[in-house]
Amino acid sequence: MSSFDYDLFVIGGGSGGVRSARLAASLGKKVAIAEEYRFGGTCVIRGCVPKKLFVYASQFHEHFEDAAGYGWTVGESTFDWTKLIAAKDLEIARLEGLYRKGLDNAGAEIVESRAELVGPNSVLIRKTGKVVTAEKIVIAVGGGANPHAALPGHELCITSNEAFHLEKLPRSILIAGGGYIAVEFANIFHGLGVETTLIYRGAEILSRFDHDMRRGLHEAMEAKGIRILCHDHIQSVAKATSGGLEVETMNNGQLAVEQVMLALGRDPYTKGLGLEAAGVATNERGAIVVDAYSRTNVAGIFALGDVTDRVQLTPVAIHEAMCFIETEYRNNPTSPDHELIATAVFSQPEIGTVGMSEDEAAKRFDEIEVYRAQFRPMKATLSGRAEKMIMKLIVNAADRKVVGAHILGHDAGEMAQLLGITLKAGCTKDDFDRTMAVHPTAAEELVTMYSPSYRIKNGERI
Numbered sequence: 264m265s266s267f268d269y270d271l272f273v274i275g276g277g278s279g280g281v282r283s284a285r286l287a288a289s290l291g292k293k294v295a296i297a298e299e300y301r302f303g304g305t306c307v308i309r310g311c312v313p314k315k316l317f318v319y320a321s322q323f324h325e326h327f328e329d330a331a332g333y334g335w336t337v338g339e340s341t342f343d344w345t346k347l348i349a350a351k352d353l354e355i356a357r358l359e360g361l362y363r364k365g366l367d368n369a370g371a372e373i374v375e376s377r378a379e380l381v382g383p384n385s386v387l388i389r390k391t392g393k394v395v396t397a398e399k400i401v402i403a404v405g406g407g408a409n410p411h412a413a414l415p416g417h418e419l420c421i422t423s424n425e426a427f428h429l430e431k432l433p434r435s436i437l438i439a440g441g442g443y444i445a446v447e448f449a450n451i452f453h454g455l456g457v458e459t460t461l462i463y464r465g466a467e468i469l470s471r472f473d474h475d476m477r478r479g480l481h482e483a484m485e486a487k488g489i490r491i492l493c494h495d496h497i498q499s500v501a502k503a504t505s506g507g508l509e510v511e512t513m514n515n516g517q518l519a520v521e522q523v524m525l526a527l528g529r530d531p532y533t534k535g536l537g538l539e540a541a542g543v544a545t546n547e548r549g550a551i552v553v554d555a556y557s558r559t560n561v562a563g564i565f566a567l568g569d570v571t572d573r574v575q576l577t578p579v580a581i582h583e584a585m586c587f588i589e590t591e592y593r594n595n596p597t598s599p600d601h602e603l604i605a606t607a608v609f610s611q612p613e614i615g616t617v618g619m620s621e622d623e624a625a626k627r628f629d630e631i632e633v634y635r636a637q638f639r640p641m642k643a644t645l646s647g648r649a650e651k652m653i654m655k656l657i658v659n660a661a662d663r664k665v666v667g668a669h670i671l672g673h674d675a676g677e678m679a680q681l682l683g684i685t686l687k688a689g690c691t692k693d694d695f696d697r698t699m700a701v702h703p704t705a706a707e708e709l710v711t712m713y714s715p716s717y718r719i720k721n722g723e724r725i
């Protein structure tokens with residue numbers, strides 16, 4: 264009989280926390296999971312899920328325009344922000360209910376309170392002041408939006424958190440950052456009719472992606488009417504006498520906008536968590552340091568998901584949780600595999616990607632082959648929309664393995680999921696070539712690019 268109150272205490276009810284609590288409880292372990300806000304975490308409550316609903320909402324404007332080319336006459340259309348928010352909130356509440364139900368059915372105890380470490384095996388439940396003990400503790404508290412506290416006027420800005428609950432849609436918005444969130448929200452706000460400007464400090468948006476995707480998306484966004492200011496950043500934000508905000512930029516002078524949104528990355532949410540009390544080590548970003556099995560430096564304390572700052576993606580946190588369960592409760596040591604993670608940016612057009620960019624592969628291998636197709640998707644023919652899809656396969660010439668696949672265009676995220684399987688399986692370009700095309704689709708280009716568009720040998724394009 265264990266001398267602890269629980270076999271497992273999980274702090275944080277997001278993707279990683281809920282998965283570990285639910286699986287451990289279903290294996291018969293005595294489990295409690297504490298959450299201070301809402302179950303579901305960033306992804307469900309104020310991230311991936313409501314974001315995708317907003318993406319759908321913002322696309323109707325173009326669907327209505329495109330319909331004309333297909334013979335439809337669409338009557339006058341209007342958009343109601345408050346209706347969208349209410350519908351979104353209902354759906355999020357439904358999903359949160361499912362998360363709770365899953366925990367409940369598995370037999371995990373739900374603790375609606377902030378919880379903090381007070382020792383290696385002890386947790387303080389803030390709401391009741393009670394200290395409980397657990398043989399194992401999982402910290403899965405995620406991260407929070409970087410508030411950019413050094414920016415004068417940062418308190419006047421919003422982050423993605425507030426973007427999901429704005430009382431009204433602003434007439435104009437300036438979004439700072441060039442990553443996933445900045446790019447996705449720039450397209451959402453623009454699609455909903457907001458005059459949108461993106462300001463990014465680097466040479467091109469989405470710094471970690473393939474250059475064709477970055478350039479292609481930049482051009483497509485500008486063609487829609489989104490203003491993109493690269494090589495620039497915000498120096499200060501102040502209230503304007505007219506009621507909006509006055510933004511001082513480094514290179515583009517003063518901008519007057521109604522709202523400023525900061526999308527400058529996310530920080531691990533470790534402050535005040537009692538890590539010092541338990542002796543848990545963190546790095547210079549405040550992230551919990553873990554080994555290959557999500558173990559912290561303190562025996563019995565584990566951390567997974569965004570709080571460890573490994574790869575900030577929901578499926579990664581879930582995978583890390585499942586590996587934790589395999590290792591600790593199924594006697595099957597399993598280390599999370601962070602290689603070849605397929606991902607999508609829900610911009611408009613979307614980006615779907617897996618593996619190395621052309622530049623990364625050119626540095627890694629002596630010779631690579633680049634297969635590239637740029638074309639107008641079929642749907643755009645009758646709609647008359649001037650949009651292009653780009654598809655790229657990066658192949659290591661030495662063994663013909665496809666080491667990177669990148670798509671810009673409709674359904675790129677859906678395609679990236681399937682490409683993820685092929686790259687994970689180690690498919691070669693020859694495997695792609697002998698795969699029959701699905702016709703007529705855009706994806707068929709992936710198996711019909713027979714000759715390389717160019718090669719890169721020892722860093723030189725040939």
Ligand code: NDP
Binds near residue numbers: 471526
């Ligand atoms: P990202 O890391 O994607 O982007 C952060 C951006 O902010 C970068 O462009 C970065 O520039 C810039 N930046 C950082 N600090 C500063 C600064 N002090 N001044 C000016 N610019 C700065 O973070 P996001 O906030 O967009 O998203 C957070 C995480 O959430 C992502 O890492 C992603 O993993 C996840 N996410 C995933 C989504 C998906 O899967 N579709 C959707 C949304 C989020 P630089 O590039 O020069 O460093």
